[in-house]
Amino acid sequence: MSAPTQDAVLDIRGLVKTFGALRATDGVSLQVRPGEIHALIGPNGAGKTTLVAQLSGQLQPDEGEIVFMGQVINRVEAHARVGLGLVRSFQITRLFKSFSVLDNVALAVQSLQPQRGSIWRSVANDRQVYERAAALLQEVGLAARADELSTALSHGEQRVLELALALATEPRLLLLDEPMAGTGPEESERIVALIDSLRRDKHMAILLVEHDMDAVFKLADRISVLVNGVLIASGTPDEIRNDSQVRAAYLGDEELS
Numbered sequence: 001m002s003a004p005t006q007d008a009v010l011d012i013r014g015l016v017k018t019f020g021a022l023r024a025t026d027g028v029s030l031q032v033r034p035g036e037i038h039a040l041i042g043p044n045g046a047g048k049t050t051l052v053a054q055l056s057g058q059l060q061p062d063e064g065e066i067v068f069m070g071q072v073i074n075r076v077e078a079h080a081r082v083g084l085g086l087v088r089s090f091q092i093t094r095l096f097k098s099f100s101v102l103d104n105v106a107l108a109v110q111s112l113q114p115q116r117g118s119i120w121r122s123v124a125n126d127r128q129v130y131e132r133a134a135a136l137l138q139e140v141g142l143a144a145r146a147d148e149l150s151t152a153l154s155h156g157e158q159r160v161l162e163l164a165l166a167l168a169t170e171p172r173l174l175l176l177d178e179p180m181a182g183t184g185p186e187e188s189e190r191i192v193a194l195i196d197s198l199r200r201d202k203h204m205a206i207l208l209v210e211h212d213m214d215a216v217f218k219l220a221d222r223i224s225v226l227v228n229g230v231l232i233a234s235g236t237p238d239e240i241r242n243d244s245q246v247r248a249a250y251l252g253d254e255e256l257s
Helices: 048-056 078-084 101-110 119-124 127-140 155-168 185-202 213-219 237-241 244-250
Strands: 010-019 022-032 037-041 063-068 086-088 173-177 205-209 222-227 230-235
Touching: 010 048, 022 037, 022 048, 022 063, 022 205, 022 230, 037 048, 037 185, 037 213, 048 086, 048 173, 048 205, 078 086, 101 127, 101 155, 127 155, 155 185, 185 205, 185 213, 213 237, 222 237, 222 244, 230 237, 230 244
Parallel strands: 037 205, 037 222, 086 173, 173 205
Antiparallel strands: 010 022, 010 063, 222 230
8 A cells, every 4th residue: 555645644545344245334545634624424324433433443444544643553452542642532422420520521631641549549639630620621611510410411511521521532633423413403503613613722633423414514624425335525515515426425315505
């Protein structure tokens, strides 16, 4: 294979994943550049989740390369990819229901630090951990809910908390798998604004998988379209909006307008 493009945070090259006769990922190649939001869209069953699972390490590709920050990571374990800075929100969204909002974030912050005895004992006594956790809650707009149990948050607020957990791991690339799923219009707008702020304030690269086309076209710098495991188009929002092949693939599913 040829050398990866140097300015890409993530360079996916000819990725293939099969399940029996099903070719769920069929030669997919795409790049995510520094500081951009790259949206991955497609009809239900297109293979988006399978692709993201390969990027985060839950699934091993059959062919192709995943290059992250210039390093081929095909054989890097999922937890080690987090340590490199490639973080999937799904990996860290299991909230501790009996813990406060602040404690949930503190545990995520503490996960980056060398272990000093029991995680439960050390985190409660680590002032820097809690200061960092409080700062993250301020960033995502949940500071006022810090002392409440995570179960007291609305569904949309829990999604925001999940983003705070992701940010606690200091990602270079954030894989967001349908962050607006199950949220109402106001909550979706809040999450859209938060994701946009990550690009603007942190210059963070994001690969966004999302069915909400309004959110996609508000946020994305570039969009790739996956249908039956095949990448049929990749380009700017205007290019994708006006692509006849993309429109045909979405007939009866999503209206790109």
